Amino acid sequence: MRLSHYFLPLLKEDPREAEIISHRLMLRCGMICMIERGIYSWLPLGLRVLQKIQSIIHKYQQEIGALPMLAPTLQPAELWKESGRLDAYGKEMLRFKDRHQRELIYGPTAEEVLTDIVRRHVKSYKNLPLNLYNIQWKMRDEIRPRFGVMRGREFLMKDGYSFDLTPKDARISYEKVFQSYLKTFKAMGVQAIPLRAATGPIGGDLSHEFHILAQTGESELYLDQNLLDQEGLEMKDFEKFYAATDEKHDPSSCPIPLDQVSCSRGIEVGHIFYFGSKYSAAMNALVKNAGGQDIPLEMGSYGIGVSRVLAAIIEAHHDEKGICWPVPVAPFSLGLLSLGRSSEVEKTSTNCYQRLIDMGFEVLWDDTEKSPGEKLASMDLLGLPFQLIIGERNLQQGLCELKERKTSNVQVISLEEVLNILDTNTALPRFKEVF
Amino acid sequence: MRLSHYFLPLLKEDPREAEIISHRLMLRCGMICMIERGIYSWLPLGLRVLQKIQSIIHKYQQEIGALPMLAPTLQPAELWKESGRLDAYGKEMLRFKDRHQRELIYGPTAEEVLTDIVRRHVKSYKNLPLNLYNIQWKMRDEIRPRFGVMRGREFLMKDGYSFDLTPKDARISYEKVFQSYLKTFKAMGVQAIPLRAATGPIGGDLSHEFHILAQTGESELYLDQNLLDQEGLEMKDFEKFYAATDEKHDPSSCPIPLDQVSCSRGIEVGHIFYFGSKYSAAMNALVKNAGGQDIPLEMGSYGIGVSRVLAAIIEAHHDEKGICWPVPVAPFSLGLLSLGRSSEVEKTSTNCYQRLIDMGFEVLWDDTEKSPGEKLASMDLLGLPFQLIIGERNLQQGLCELKERKTSNVQVISLEEVLNILDTNTALPRFKEVF
Numbered sequence: 001m002r003l004s005h006y007f008l009p010l011l012k013e014d015p016r017e018a019e020i021i022s023h024r025l026m027l028r029c030g031m032i033c034m035i036e037r038g039i040y041s042w043l044p045l046g047l048r049v050l051q052k053i054q055s056i057i058h059k060y061q062q063e064i065g066a067l068p069m070l071a072p073t074l075q076p077a078e079l080w081k082e083s084g085r086l087d088a089y090g091k092e093m094l095r096f097k098d099r100h101q102r103e104l105i106y107g108p109t110a111e112e113v114l115t116d117i118v119r120r121h122v123k124s125y126k127n128l129p130l131n132l133y134n135i136q137w138k139m140r141d142e143i144r145p146r147f148g149v150m151r152g153r154e155f156l157m158k159d160g161y162s163f164d165l166t167p168k169d170a171r172i173s174y175e176k177v178f179q180s181y182l183k184t185f186k187a188m189g190v191q192a193i194p195l196r197a198a199t200g201p202i203g204g205d206l207s208h209e210f211h212i213l214a215q216t217g218e219s220e221l222y223l224d225q226n227l228l229d230q231e232g233l234e235m236k237d238f239e240k241f242y243a244a245t246d247e248k249h250d251p252s253s254c255p256i257p258l259d260q261v262s263c264s265r266g267i268e269v270g271h272i273f274y275f276g277s278k279y280s281a282a283m284n285a286l287v288k289n290a291g292g293q294d295i296p297l298e299m300g301s302y303g304i305g306v307s308r309v310l311a312a313i314i315e316a317h318h319d320e321k322g323i324c325w326p327v328p329v330a331p332f333s334l335g336l337l338s339l340g341r342s343s344e345v346e347k348t349s350t351n352c353y354q355r356l357i358d359m360g361f362e363v364l365w366d367d368t369e370k371s372p373g374e375k376l377a378s379m380d381l382l383g384l385p386f387q388l389i390i391g392e393r394n395l396q397q398g399l400c401e402l403k404e405r406k407t408s409n410v411q412v413i414s415l416e417e418v419l420n421i422l423d424t425n426t427a428l429p430r431f432k433e434v435f
Numbered sequence: 436m437r438l439s440h441y442f443l444p445l446l447k448e449d450p451r452e453a454e455i456i457s458h459r460l461m462l463r464c465g466m467i468c469m470i471e472r473g474i475y476s477w478l479p480l481g482l483r484v485l486q487k488i489q490s491i492i493h494k495y496q497q498e499i500g501a502l503p504m505l506a507p508t509l510q511p512a513e514l515w516k517e518s519g520r521l522d523a524y525g526k527e528m529l530r531f532k533d534r535h536q537r538e539l540i541y542g543p544t545a546e547e548v549l550t551d552i553v554r555r556h557v558k559s560y561k562n563l564p565l566n567l568y569n570i571q572w573k574m575r576d577e578i579r580p581r582f583g584v585m586r587g588r589e590f591l592m593k594d595g596y597s598f599d600l601t602p603k604d605a606r607i608s609y610e611k612v613f614q615s616y617l618k619t620f621k622a623m624g625v626q627a628i629p630l631r632a633a634t635g636p637i638g639g640d641l642s643h644e645f646h647i648l649a650q651t652g653e654s655e656l657y658l659d660q661n662l663l664d665q666e667g668l669e670m671k672d673f674e675k676f677y678a679a680t681d682e683k684h685d686p687s688s689c690p691i692p693l694d695q696v697s698c699s700r701g702i703e704v705g706h707i708f709y710f711g712s713k714y715s716a717a718m719n720a721l722v723k724n725a726g727g728q729d730i731p732l733e734m735g736s737y738g739i740g741v742s743r744v745l746a747a748i749i750e751a752h753h754d755e756k757g758i759c760w761p762v763p764v765a766p767f768s769l770g771l772l773s774l775g776r777s778s779e780v781e782k783t784s785t786n787c788y789q790r791l792i793d794m795g796f797e798v799l800w801d802d803t804e805k806s807p808g809e810k811l812a813s814m815d816l817l818g819l820p821f822q823l824i825i826g827e828r829n830l831q832q833g834l835c836e837l838k839e840r841k842t843s844n845v846q847v848i849s850l851e852e853v854l855n856i857l858d859t860n861t862a863l864p865r866f867k868e869v870f
Contacts, residue, residue: 005500035511035514039509041506041548067442069442069479072470072572073572073589074589091534096531098588102472121465137508143534154507
């Protein structure tokens with residue numbers, strides 16, 4: 001993408017309304033634009049990241065056999081009366097009437113809708129197990145929306161729902177999603193820690209939250225110090241170490257010595273629940289078992305805050321100059337900077353841009369008339385993993401600069417060497433269409 | 436996809452509530468499930484088609500340089516007061532108040548939101564032309580929602596907005612989208628006809644609708660008979676022939692003889708508008724021209740009814756047995772049917788399924804225990820372009836059946852020949868990930 005043809009309204013100053021770093025950086029990078037308190041438009045750069053996060057979620061959901069569907073944003077209040085939850089969400093649930101005075105709500109979650117679909121269409125244990133998920137906009141009418149998309153009102157959520165015949169099967173489904181979530185966050189280039197959690201209004205007796213560690217996190221987490229000391233955690237490690245949210249941590253019954261417990265802050269990006277027949281019993285969602293008896297479905301639900309995880313990634317991956325995107329979710333892999341206006345710089349940049357595109361890289365080329373200083377600062381702010389800098393002086397010696405954003409490591413080498421380094425970097429996505 | 440692992444709740448009987456064929460077939464094929472009047476969940480099969488349609492739209496939008504972004508579903512009523520349109524939509528616009536008594540609406544379109552974004556971020560003619568589009572859920576609180584997703588309340592729309600300095604530039608942008616829409620519908624495998632149209636509440640003086648011809652269409656269209664007689668229309672043809680919607684057709688000023696005008700019915704799937712400075716002037720969206728003067732932006736807006744076009748495709752592509760999907764939007768390219776339960780059928784089917792997957796085809800394998808008759812009827816209902824039928828009797832002679840759904844043409848040939856035919860069919864998508 002040529003920057004001169006893109007819509008990337010960068011801000012030079014920190015916007016006053018932004019209290020946390022991800023909100024500040026998302027506004028400064030032209031990723032989002034507030035339309036109403038807690039309600040944002042996603043500008044092209046922000047949407048690219050949001051799409052990449054969604055693609056990763058789809059991949060790992062489908063790997064465990066979960067099936068994509070799409071629930072509507074609006075739901076009849078009736079369904080929530082059936083489940084007995086209409087009041088549980090209080091004022092955070094946006095409620096209103098349509099022109100015929102029918103009560104509707106803007107869904108904050110979709111247990112009722114999915115239970116309704118499955119009770120209408122699944123009658124036998126032979127159609128189980130079933131795991132249906134969707135990525136759809138949700139609404140939570142926060143009393144004080146803040147922190148940008150971290151605590152917005154209209155937010156994008158992946159919500160999945162498993163349906164099984166027995167509690168044992170349901171726990172297998174739960175475990176599959178648990179493992180898959182760890183893979184999902186890892187594939188985004190972030191470390192998310194699972195913790196035993198309270199179930200809140202969703203209900204049930206088994207629940208885990210997934211948190212990305214960050215100083216700015218809203219949640220207090222109690223973690224085995226050994227968990228934090230480990231490098232390159234594998235999934236099975238998480239089962240060995242104590243990790244609990246604030247609500248769940250009880251010093252009097254903690255299974256490890258209290259001086260081994262570290263208190264950290266985290267951002268909740270995922271939450272999974274096993275709640276048995278809470279909804280299926282209330283809503284009469286029954287299937288026949290092998291003996292011909294009608295029994296209520298065993299259910300779990302599984303959420304990832306899609307727009308929130310994007311902000312959490314920035315909280316965990318930035319420095320004083322701007323964002324440092326993990327490669328898998330970077331909006332572009334590479335920034336190409338043309339410094340100076342000589343015809344040589346122009347010619348080399350054009351050639352280089354075309355070759356990178358032909359190699360299947362996602363490149364953002366700053367081909368504008370801004371000063372070299374401005375271009376360098378903007379590119380650091382945007383935080384693409386690599387920068388390829390074409391400047392007049394280097395070019396006279398047949399050289400250019402390849403800079404890794406995260407380490408600031410710069411190599412002054414020939415263009416052919418740059419292309420070779422990028423070509424052999426297997427982490428960089430190729431031929432990836434964002435949509 | 437193995438049908439035994441899929442969620443495809445087929446209905447054997449025509450649902451009573453469905454008045455038109457696309458609604459009937461979408462319900463019978465387990466593509467959608469009604470949650471509330473005019474509000475549907477998209478089940479896995481329906482969502483696959485919806486995604487393919489979206490991918491095609493993205494491709495042709497980006498081909499003309501339009502940039503993807505995403506506006507929220509909810510908008511502040513204030514913006515609509517600024518443009519003067521708050522009352523124009525009447526009761527079809529869903530309005531409500533949040534917990535702080537702020538007036539919100541569920542967007543039926545997004546001219547105001549986009550004008551607001553652009554007035555905040557674009558100050559100079561140097562940042563033009565600009566064309567921003569999104570595919571997002573919209574709401575139209577129909578007094579009598581009917582015909583399934585054809586006239587639903589919550590519907591998926593692609594809406595794009597162009598911003599230019601001069602009327603001349605704006606007409607160039609309009610023309611680009613016009614041409615691109617013709618390509619878009621053609622790429623979906625359908626013929627859409629553009630017609631001069633009235634502008635309605637969007638405003639402006641230049642507008643075209645795009646219609647798919649179908650007996651069940653709500654709109655009356657007046658077309659040059661020569662247009663209908665043409666085979667394989669090219670884009671430039673549409674500029675030669677008279678075509679107007681009901682509101683726009685005036686017999687007293689028709690440029691061709693009235694006995695050459697044919698009256699047809701069509702389904703509106705796209706609508707484009709050039710409305711100059713209607714919104715930019717009202718909302719003070721100004722840019723500096725080369726002379727340093729602030730002038731209001733010249734704008735157009737461009738819509739495709741994404742969920743509606745899916746239903747329209749079915750209206751135009753079905754027979755008495757079910758849907759006949761055009762290849763580019765078919766949920767799967769191929770249905771694999773195992774008839775009978777011998778170990779040979781099982782073994783050949785398993786092998787065949789794996790080879791088709793390895794070749795990059797999207798295959799739906801009916802590996803269930805249903806009877807041969809039921810499997811054949813369901814596959815015809817689903818309307819995948821090809822069916823590969825593995826039956827015991829043919830298999831004893833090393834043969835299977837390849838059936839083209841649309842023509843019912845059947846070839847009884849060896850599996851290798853089938854694979855060869857499919858392999859050399861360049862129209863079939865390969866290695867396509869739906870998400």
